[in-house]
Amino acid sequence: MSYQDKYEMVCGVETHVELATKTKIFCGCTTEFGGEQNTHVCPVCLGLPGTLPVLNREAVNLAIKAGLALNCEIAEFTKFDRKNYFYPDLSKNYQTSQYDLPICKNGRLEIVVNGESKTIGITRAHMEEDAGKLVHSGESITTSDSSYVDYNRAGVPLLEIVSEPDMRTVDEVIAYLQELVQILDYAGVSDCKMEQGSVRFDVNVSLRPLGSRELGTRTEIKNLNSFTAVRRCLEYETERQAEVLNEGEKVIQETRTWDESQGVTLSLRTKEEAHDYRYFPEADLVPLKIDREWVERIRATLPELPAAKRERLKTLGLSVYEAGVLTSSKAMADYFDQVMQKYADAKIVANWIMGDLSALLKANNRSFEDCPVKPYQLADMLKLLKKGEISGKIAKTVLEEIYTSGKDPAVIVKEKGLVQISDQDALEKIITEVLVQNPKSVADYKGGKEKAFGFLVGQVMKATKGKANPELVNKILKEKL
Amino acid sequence: MKTIRKSLTELHTLLVNKEISSVELTGEYLDHISEFEPRIRAFITVTAEKALARAKKIDQKIAQGESIGPLAGIPMALKDNLCTEEVATTCASQMLRGFIPPYNATVAARLEAAGAVLVGKLNMDEFAMGSTTESSAIFLTANPWDLSRVPGGSSGGSAASVAAGEVPYSLGSDTGGSIRQPAAFCGVVGLKPTYGAVSRYGLVAFASSLDQVGPLTRTVRDNALVLNAIAGYDVLDSTSVPFNKPDYTHFLENNVKGLKIGVPKEFFEHGLKPEVAEVIQRAIKTYEQLGAEIEECSLPHMEYVLPAYHVISTAECSSNLARYDGVSYGYRAEAEEMIDMCETTRAKAFGPEVKRRMLFGTYALSSGNYEAYYVKAQKVRTLIKQDFAQALAKYHVLLSPTTPTVAYKIGEISEPVACYMGDVYTIPVNLAGLPAISIPAGFVDNMPVGLQLIGNYFAEGLLYRAAYAFEQNTGYYQEIPALLREAE
Numbered sequence: 001m002s003y004q005d006k007y008e009m010v011c012g013v014e015t016h017v018e019l020a021t022k023t024k025i026f027c028g029c030t031t032e033f034g035g036e037q038n039t040h041v042c043p044v045c046l047g048l049p050g051t052l053p054v055l056n057r058e059a060v061n062l063a064i065k066a067g068l069a070l071n072c073e074i075a076e077f078t079k080f081d082r083k084n085y086f087y088p089d090l091s092k093n094y095q096t097s098q099y100d101l102p103i104c105k106n107g108r109l110e111i112v113v114n115g116e117s118k119t120i121g122i123t124r125a126h127m128e129e130d131a132g133k134l135v136h137s138g139e140s141i142t143t144s145d146s147s148y149v150d151y152n153r154a155g156v157p158l159l160e161i162v163s164e165p166d167m168r169t170v171d172e173v174i175a176y177l178q179e180l181v182q183i184l185d186y187a188g189v190s191d192c193k194m195e196q197g198s199v200r201f202d203v204n205v206s207l208r209p210l211g212s213r214e215l216g217t218r219t220e221i222k223n224l225n226s227f228t229a230v231r232r233c234l235e236y237e238t239e240r241q242a243e244v245l246n247e248g249e250k251v252i253q254e255t256r257t258w259d260e261s262q263g264v265t266l267s268l269r270t271k272e273e274a275h276d277y278r279y280f281p282e283a284d285l286v287p288l289k290i291d292r293e294w295v296e297r298i299r300a301t302l303p304e305l306p307a308a309k310r311e312r313l314k315t316l317g318l319s320v321y322e323a324g325v326l327t328s329s330k331a332m333a334d335y336f337d338q339v340m341q342k343y344a345d346a347k348i349v350a351n352w353i354m355g356d357l358s359a360l361l362k363a364n365n366r367s368f369e370d371c372p373v374k375p376y377q378l379a380d381m382l383k384l385l386k387k388g389e390i391s392g393k394i395a396k397t398v399l400e401e402i403y404t405s406g407k408d409p410a411v412i413v414k415e416k417g418l419v420q421i422s423d424q425d426a427l428e429k430i431i432t433e434v435l436v437q438n439p440k441s442v443a444d445y446k447g448g449k450e451k452a453f454g455f456l457v458g459q460v461m462k463a464t465k466g467k468a469n470p471e472l473v474n475k476i477l478k479e480k481l
Numbered sequence: 482m483k484t485i486r487k488s489l490t491e492l493h494t495l496l497v498n499k500e501i502s503s504v505e506l507t508g509e510y511l512d513h514i515s516e517f518e519p520r521i522r523a524f525i526t527v528t529a530e531k532a533l534a535r536a537k538k539i540d541q542k543i544a545q546g547e548s549i550g551p552l553a554g555i556p557m558a559l560k561d562n563l564c565t566e567e568v569a570t571t572c573a574s575q576m577l578r579g580f581i582p583p584y585n586a587t588v589a590a591r592l593e594a595a596g597a598v599l600v601g602k603l604n605m606d607e608f609a610m611g612s613t614t615e616s617s618a619i620f621l622t623a624n625p626w627d628l629s630r631v632p633g634g635s636s637g638g639s640a641a642s643v644a645a646g647e648v649p650y651s652l653g654s655d656t657g658g659s660i661r662q663p664a665a666f667c668g669v670v671g672l673k674p675t676y677g678a679v680s681r682y683g684l685v686a687f688a689s690s691l692d693q694v695g696p697l698t699r700t701v702r703d704n705a706l707v708l709n710a711i712a713g714y715d716v717l718d719s720t721s722v723p724f725n726k727p728d729y730t731h732f733l734e735n736n737v738k739g740l741k742i743g744v745p746k747e748f749f750e751h752g753l754k755p756e757v758a759e760v761i762q763r764a765i766k767t768y769e770q771l772g773a774e775i776e777e778c779s780l781p782h783m784e785y786v787l788p789a790y791h792v793i794s795t796a797e798c799s800s801n802l803a804r805y806d807g808v809s810y811g812y813r814a815e816a817e818e819m820i821d822m823c824e825t826t827r828a829k830a831f832g833p834e835v836k837r838r839m840l841f842g843t844y845a846l847s848s849g850n851y852e853a854y855y856v857k858a859q860k861v862r863t864l865i866k867q868d869f870a871q872a873l874a875k876y877h878v879l880l881s882p883t884t885p886t887v888a889y890k891i892g893e894i895s896e897p898v899a900c901y902m903g904d905v906y907t908i909p910v911n912l913a914g915l916p917a918i919s920i921p922a923g924f925v926d927n928m929p930v931g932l933q934l935i936g937n938y939f940a941e942g943l944l945y946r947a948a949y950a951f952e953q954n955t956g957y958y959q960e961i962p963a964l965l966r967e968a969e
C-alpha cells in the first residue's frame with residue numbers, strides 16, 4: 001500500500017546554490033573548489049578578531065539575476081542579518097545571512113509533469129555565506145579522537161531559494177528542482193555542480209488526508225545533495241509519516257537527516273530543541289539600496305531561459321522530446337544554437353547532437369561544456385554530407401576523427417581519402433567489374449532474388465572502401481542489370 | 482626627561498632640526514615607561530626592540546634628507562584591542578592571551594605609514610567592557626593624578642599613559658564613552674570621531690554600531706594632528722564613510738565669537754556632583770567671555786539612553802564575542818568533546834563583566850524578547866538621533882560635563898549599574914554616531930574634570946576650534962600630575 005491511497009503530500013524545498021563568483025562574498029579569497037585545506041582563507045573568512053566583511057558586488061549581481069530569472073521582485077532596500085549559533089565550522093559562530101528583507105521575493109517557475117504544467121511559487125531568495133567543513137580523524141564525529149576544520153568553503157556566497165509548499169507529488173518536486181537548477185545554470189548564476197556540493201536541498205514535507213485542505217505537521221530533511229537523494233528521501237519519508245498516521249499517532253515536527261547508506265531519515269532535533277538563531281541586523285555591513293537602473297542593467301544580461309528556449313526549438317520543427325533533451329543543459333543548448341548558425345536544419349542538427357555526438361561524449365565521460373568537436377566543425381561536416389561529398393556512414397567516421405584529432409572535417413576527408421565517389425564514369429567502370437566477378441548474383445537477381453541486389457551494392461561499396469555514392473550506385477546498377 | 486611636556490609639533494621640530502634623533506627620543510620615552518610603569522601599569526606590552534628598530538629607520542630617512550610627516554619618529558601606543566601585526570593583541574582578556582594578529586588595524590597601518598613609532602599596547606577593560614579598567618584580566622592601571630584612583634575606562638591605559646607622559650599620544654576606542662571618560666579622569670584630550678570617520682578594521686569589536694577609534698593627547702592641536710593621520714575612508718570597513726577629510730589643524734583658531742553653544746539641561750542631571758557642575762559652569766562663563774552665545778536646550782529622550790544603549794551594545798557584543806571558542810586561536814580549555822571544549826573555554830577565559838553583558842545581550846535577542854528589547858532600543862536610538870538633530874540645527878556645538886564625577890577610587894564601584902550610570906553623558910553621543918571631545922576643564926580636589934563638546938556629523942573641525950579656544954584661554958593642559966613634577 002502506498003501513502004497516496006490515503007494521503008496527499010505537501011512539499012516545499014529550500015535550495016542552497018553556490019553563486020558563481022570568483023571570490024568569496026565578504027573577502028577576496030578564491031571560491032575555487034578543492035585546494036589544500038585552509039589555503040583559500042584570510043583573516044576575514046577565518047573570522048579573526050577585528051576583521052570586517054566587505055560585500056562582493058558580483059554576488060549581489062548574481063542574486064539579482066537569479067531573482068529575475070525566477071520572476072521575483074527585487075528588493076529596493078535589503079540588508080544582512082546575523083544568524084547566531086555555535087558550531088566549530090562557523091568561524092565567527094554566526095552566519096551572515098538575510099532575515100526579514102531578502103533580496104528577492106514572490107517569484108515563480110513553471111513545471112510540466114505528465115504533460116500538465118503547474119506553477120510553483122518562490123517565496124524568497126536570500127544571500128548568505130557558506131560555512132567551513134569539519135574533517136574528522138575517524139569515520140564520523142562520534143568515533144573520532146579529533147576533528148579539524150577546513151575553512152576553504154567559509155564565506156563562499158550562497159543563494160537560498162525557498163519555494164512555496166506547492167508540490168504534491170515526488171515527481172513534481174523533482175521537476176521543480178530540475179527546472180530550478182536548469183534556470184540557474186542558464187542564467188549563469190551558479191555552476192550547479194552537484195557533485196561538488198554547489199547545490200544542496202532541504203525539503204519540508206507533510207501529509208494530509210486526501211481532500212483535506214489543512215496542512216499536516218511537517219518534518220524538514222536537511223542537506224540533500226542530488227535529485228536521487230531527494231527522490232529516495234521523499235519516498236521514504238512519506239511512507240514513514242503515513243505509517244505514523246495510520247497507527248493513529250502524530251508526526252513530530254522536527255528536523256531530520258537523510259542516511260544515504262541505510263536509505264532512511266533519522267531525527268536530528270525536535271521543535272523544542274530547535275536553535276534560537278537570535279537574528280539581528282549585521283552592523284558591520286551597510287544596508288543595500290538597489291536602484292531600478294541596477295536591476296535593468298542585470299536584466300539586460302539575462303540570456304534566453306530554458307522555457308523560452310524550448311518554445312523556440314519547437315517552432316523550428318523539433319518535437320517536445322527533442323526540445324527537452326537539447327535544453328537539458330545550457331552547454332548543450334548553446335552548442336545546438338551555434339551549429340544552427342552555420343547549418344540551419346534543426347532536425348538534422350538535433351539528430352547528430354542527440355545521437356552520435358552525445359554518444360561520443362558519454363563514452364568519453366565528457367559534456368558539451370568541453371566538447372572537442374567545435375560547433376563549426378559539426379556544421380562543416382553536415383555541409384559535406386549534404387553536398388554528397390561524404391556518405392552518412394563516412395560522416396560517422398569523420399565525426400569520430402574530429403573528436404580525437406581536432407582536425408577540420410574537410411582536412412580529414414582529404415587526408416584519409418574519404419571523398420565520396422560521385423563520378424558516373426568511374427563508378428560505371430567499378431560496377432562493370434563487380435558484375436563480371438559475380439555472375440551468380442547477377443543471375444540470381446535476374447531470376448527474381450531481390451536480395452542479390454543488396455549483395456552487389458555491398459560489393460561495390462567494398463571495392464570503393466565505402467566511398468561510393470549510394471544513390472548513384474543504385475541507379476547505375478539498376479541500369480546495367 | 483626633557484621631552485615629556487613637549488607637544489607633537491615641538492617634538493617634530495626637534496627631529497627635523499636634528500636636535501634629537503628618533504632613537505634617542507624613543508629611548509627617552511622607553512626609559513620613562515620603565516620608570517613609571519611599576520606605579521601606573523598602563524602597558525600590557527612594551528615593544529622596545531621593535532620601536533628602536535623603527536626609530537632607526539626614521540632616523541635614516543632624516544639623515545638622507547627626506548622630509549618626514551608630523552608624526553614620524555615620535556613614539557605612541559595603542560589600546561590593546563587594536564590589532565598590530567606580529568605584536569600580541571590581548572583585549573586585556575585571558576581569552577586572547579598569546580594571540581598575535583597577522584595583520585594591522587587600519588589605524589595602526591596608517592600611523593605606521595605616517596612614521597609613528599609604536600612603543601607598546603595599552604591596558605583596558607576586558608574587551609572594552611567597563612569604565613574603570615578594573616575588568617582587565619591582566620592588572621589594574623592607576624590614575625597618574627592619584628594612584629589610588631582608577632584611570633577610567635575602557636581606554637584606561639590609553640589615558641593614563643598620556644597623562645603620565647609615557648607617550649605623547651595614544652589611540653583608544655569609544656563605544657559609550659571609553660575615550661572621553663578616561664580622558665576626563667586623567668586630564669587629557671580625548672576625541673570620539675563621527676561614526677564612520679575612522680576605520681574600525683582591526684579594532685576588536687565590542688559593539689559594531691557604536692565602536693569608534695580616536696586619539697588621546699595632551700593638547701587639542703596634537704589631537705588634530707593624530708586625527709589627520711588616522712581619519713578617512715577605508716575600503717576594508719563598509720561602515721566607514723567617504724568624506725572630504727580636511728586638515729584638522731586649520732580649524733585651530735583662538736576665536737569662538739558668534740559660536741552658538743547649546744547646553745542640554747538633561748546633562749546636568751543624573752547624579753552630577755555639585756563640584757563638577759561648578760567647574761562646568763565656570764567653563765560656560767569662559768566661553769561667554771570669549772564671545773560665544775550660550776543657551777540652555779533640551780534633549781527630551783535622554784532618560785531612555787542607558788537602557789537602549791545596554792540592549793544594543795550587549796546584543797552586538799553577544800554576537801561579536803561568539804567567535805572566541807578555542808577552535809582556531811587564543812585560549813583553549815582541554816575537554817573530551819568538541820562542544821565541551823568550546824563551553825569550558827568560554828567559561829574559563831571570559832571575566833564576569835564580559836559574561837554578564839553577553840548573557841544580557843543573548844537574552845535581549847532571544848525569540849520572544851527581541852521585539853520588547855532590541856526593536857524598542859532601536860526606536861529609542863532613532864529618537865535620540867532626532868533630539869540631537871534638532872539641537873544641532875540650532876547650535877554649532879553642545880556642551881556638557883564628560884562625567885558626573887571625578888575618577889573613582891579603585892574598588893569604589895562594585896555595583897555594575899552604578900558604573901554604567903557614570904557614562905550617562907557620553908553614551909547618547911555613540912547612539913547618535915556624533916563626534917565629541919573631552920578636554921580638561923579644571924579640577925576638583927586635585928582631580929581633573931572633563932568638559933564634553935558634541936558636534937554635528939563630521940564637524941570634528943568645529944569641535945577642535947571650540948576646544949582649542951578654551952584650552953588656550955585656560956591653560957589646564959599645562960597642569961601635570963604631581964608624580965611627573967617630581968620626575969622633572
Ligand SMILES: [Zn+2]
Nearest residue numbers: 027029042045
Ligand atoms: Zn578570505
